Amino acid sequence: MTARARTPEPFEPGLIPAPGELLVWKHHEHFDRWRDLPCVLCTKATPMRSHRGEPVHKVCAEGWIAAHPVQAREGRFASDISRKRGKTDDDHA
Numbered sequence: 512m513t514a515r516a517r518t519p520e521p522f523e524p525g526l527i528p529a530p531g532e533l534l535v536w537k538h539h540e541h542f543d544r545w546r547d548l549p550c551v552l553c554t555k556a557t558p559m560r561s562h563r564g565e566p567v568h569k570v571c572a573e574g575w576i577a578a579h580p581v582q583a584r585e586g587r588f589a590s591d592i593s594r595k596r597g598k599t600d601d602d603h604a
């Protein structure tokens with residue numbers, strides 16, 4: 512654990528999924544392993560965090576986007592920013 516091979520992924524919001532689509536939350540910053548806090552949407556404890564630091568279940572955030580498509584465009588919940596440019600994972604054409 513001495514040399515850093517690569518810079519850490521930026522913890523920044525990227526695309527806002529369309530209502531009914533899933534958030535991509537892969538960054539470790541989305542997971543607070545030290546404590547659970549009440550979800551801002553369902554009030555049950557969760558270790559998950561939004562980009563803005565709100566404790567929220569990923570599924571609750573996705574449900575909120577589906578229920579509030581207009582407010583969702585303001586970027587309360589967004590997927591992780593993607594470093595891949597011009598590339599997609601699905602090249603099964």
Ligand SMILES: [Zn+2]
Pocket residue numbers: 550551552553554555557567568571
């Ligand atoms: Zn929740």
